[in-house]
Amino acid sequence: MKKDTLLARTGRDPARYQGMVNTPVFRTSTVIFPDRETYEARSGDDYKKVRYGLSGTPTTFALEEAVAQMEGGHAAVALPSGLAAIAVALWAFLKSGDHLLVPDPVYAPTRTFCDRRLKPNGIEIEYYDPLIGAGIGKLIRPNTRVVFCEAPGSLTLEMQDIPAIAAVAHERGIPVLADTTWGTPYFFRSFEKGVDVSIHAATKYIAGHSDVVMGVIVTNERHWLTVRRAVADYGYGVSPDDCYLALRGFRTIGVRMKQQMANALKVARWLQSRPQVKRVIYPALEGDHGHALWKRDFTGAASLFSFVLVASERQATAFVNALELFAIGSSWGGFESLAIVAPIAPYRTATKWEPGGPTIRLHIGLEDPDDLVADLEQAFTRMKKA
Numbered sequence: 001m002k003k004d005t006l007l008a009r010t011g012r013d014p015a016r017y018q019g020m021v022n023t024p025v026f027r028t029s030t031v032i033f034p035d036r037e038t039y040e041a042r043s044g045d046d047y048k049k050v051r052y053g054l055s056g057t058p059t060t061f062a063l064e065e066a067v068a069q070m071e072g073g074h075a076a077v078a079l080p081s082g083l084a085a086i087a088v089a090l091w092a093f094l095k096s097g098d099h100l101l102v103p104d105p106v107y108a109p110t111r112t113f114c115d116r117r118l119k120p121n122g123i124e125i126e127y128y129d130p131l132i133g134a135g136i137g138k139l140i141r142p143n144t145r146v147v148f149c150e151a152p153g154s155l156t157l158e159m160q161d162i163p164a165i166a167a168v169a170h171e172r173g174i175p176v177l178a179d180t181t182w183g184t185p186y187f188f189r190s191f192e193k194g195v196d197v198s199i200h201a202a203t204k205y206i207a208g209h210s211d212v213v214m215g216v217i218v219t220n221e222r223h224w225l226t227v228r229r230a231v232a233d234y235g236y237g238v239s240p241d242d243c244y245l246a247l248r249g250f251r252t253i254g255v256r257m258k259q260q261m262a263n264a265l266k267v268a269r270w271l272q273s274r275p276q277v278k279r280v281i282y283p284a285l286e287g288d289h290g291h292a293l294w295k296r297d298f299t300g301a302a303s304l305f306s307f308v309l310v311a312s313e314r315q316a317t318a319f320v321n322a323l324e325l326f327a328i329g330s331s332w333g334g335f336e337s338l339a340i341v342a343p344i345a346p347y348r349t350a351t352k353w354e355p356g357g358p359t360i361r362l363h364i365g366l367e368d369p370d371d372l373v374a375d376l377e378q379a380f381t382r383m384k385k386a
């Protein structure tokens with residue numbers, strides 16, 4: 001089945017639900033059983049059967065199945081946020097005395113989690129140059145237990161060579177955990193590229209409508225129980241209503257992302273022609289430092305990219321404040337365009353980020369790109385006056 005056909009068919013079973021085309025919302029805490037034998041048969045490590053609301057409902061399983069199948073993983077589990085998914089996945093593999101490798105441009109709250117939660121518990125964190133590729137071998141120690149990746153970084157869009165990193169890590173039996181939110185299960189086949197545990201902020205393109213906060217972890221077969229048991233041990237569950245919304249959003253991820261990528265390319269190319277712009281950082285653009293890796297490993301690009309302004313910080317503030325169609329806000333992956341002045345330098349320790357001006361991150365939504373370009377143009381004019 002091609003992926004758009006799979007997207008239309010996965011995660012539902014009308015024959016089971018009286019012909020209903022979507023898997024309904026099952027709200028429950030208690031699941032009751034006819035006898036002790038059936039009840040006891042449901043305990044244990046099979047996490048894909050209902051036994052108690054916390055461990056999932058048919059609605060939860062429908063979403064998890066859809067995401068896992070699209071990405072080509074063994075199984076998936078939903079969590080209450082992308083950050084929770086990252087935190088649990090890391091805890092699942094690490095204990096005191098272990099060494100963890102994390103890319104320098106990693107999503108800032110992931111860095112905070114590492115520094116504020118893992119480090120005081122005896123886990124050594126080492127931030128590495130995201131462009132290191134196979135050179136990661138030099139950083140691996142006897143106690144390295146996880147190599148974490150994020151490709152590309154969500155502010156600086158630096159692309160990582162995940163297959164090269166994974167080849168080295170796997171030679172030494174180390175699993176690769178990756179934040180694959182930008183690639184999504186639709187544009188990035190994580191497991192074919194060497195990822196063992198793929199972590200998504202489903203809040204972004206998976207749910208896709210800026211109305212759900214959720215994380216999803218997809219794993220290969222080998223690491224499934226390590227991750228799934230950790231999720232159970234920490235007591236995480238997700239509301240079936242949110243799972244329903246996320247799966248409804250996920251059905252259209254293909255059309256949304258293809259359109260948003262086309263819109264983003266149009267806006268990015270226009271920005272490249274502007275004198276106020278020093279550099280546009282978007283792996284989908286020819287000439288971008290991550291373009292070759294992106295072309296090799298991804299089948300499309302998210303509509304999230306950054307550019308460097310030829311301006312002062314004060315002018316950068318004036319620029320984003322002048323935008324009318326782009327809203328200022330965290331997150332991305334929804335239908336609407338967003339802009340932020342990206343706070344990067346304070347969060348780097350292994351490498352420097354000195355692009356020569358403020359970095360603006362844009363999320364391009366489903367608006368007409370001509371209107372977005374006009375909005376950016378008027379904001380440049382107002383910036384100049386500032």
Ligand SMILES: Cc1ncc(COP(=O)(O)O)c(C=O)c1O
Pocket residue numbers: 081082083084107154179181182200201202203213214215330331332
């Ligand atoms: C790259 C990346 N990973 C993870 C997250 C965390 O997702 P959530 O907001 O659902 O916790 C975000 C959110 O902005 C993100 O940008």
